[in-house]
Amino acid sequence: SIPTIALVGRPNVGKSTVFNRLIGERISIVADFPGVTRDRIYSTGEWLGKEFRLIDTGGIEMTNEPLMDQVRFQAEIAMDEADIIIFLVSAQEGLTDADEEIGHMLHRTKKPVILAVNKTDNPEQRQEIYDFYALGHGEPYPVSGAHGTGFGDLLDEVMVQA
Ligand code: GDP
Ligand code: MG
Numbered sequence: 001s002i003p004t005i006a007l008v009g010r011p012n013v014g015k016s017t018v019f020n021r022l023i024g025e026r027i028s029i030v031a032d033f034p035g036v037t038r039d040r041i042y043s044t045g046e047w048l049g050k051e052f053r054l055i056d057t058g059g060i061e062m063t064n065e066p067l068m069d070q071v072r073f074q075a076e077i078a079m080d081e082a083d084i085i086i087f088l089v090s091a092q093e094g095l096t097d098a099d100e101e102i103g104h105m106l107h108r109t110k111k112p113v114i115l116a117v118n119k120t121d122n123p124e125q126r127q128e129i130y131d132f133y134a135l136g137h138g139e140p141y142p143v144s145g146a147h148g149t150g151f152g153d154l155l156d157e158v159m160v161q162a
Helices: 015-023 067-081 097-106 123-135 151-161
Strands: 004-008 042-047 050-056 084-090 113-118
Touching (some): 015 042, 015 084, 015 113, 050 067, 067 097, 084 097, 097 123, 113 151
16 A cells, blocks of 8 residues: 655744655745645655655644644644654754654654754755754654755655655
8 A cells, every 4th residue: 555654843844845845746835934834735756666645744734823732733643644754854943842842742653753854955964963863763864855855865764664
């Protein structure tokens, strides 16, 4: 059967941008400020001939709810609906309280969690990805939704776990 992959991460980390990269189309709306998410949240993609379903949990937003309630709600959706979770953080903003909250919640699932560090736009930022080992979700995979880099290695790992 086709594996379902969920993208989880605090607002503005780049979920919609990464969603578009993973499916190879621009159907999700990338917001220039946090909170704009009238997005397409389900789609399908393919990697090396294997199909997958993708969910952007950021598109399922409880507007006007506190940030921590939103991230908890989205992590619950990912843990319920996905076979594999891509936990997205950002090299640009670094490790935040909301990242740690999501990280704690995701320790409750037995499903594979793959940590991806978005906004790793240049080689110097690759040094900053090591901070994210503290989340306890294993090796961080650097990606840049803006530049389209790192997605081959990330998808290889996702499909191995699928
Ligand atoms: P979401 O709230 O998690 O869905 O985040 P978005 O995909 O809407 O992106 C939030 C902001 O981060 C937008 O201004 C994007 O252009 C920007 N962004 C997304 N990916 C990258 C990236 O790889 N590098 C940089 N520098 N900015 C990015
Ligand atoms: Mg979004």
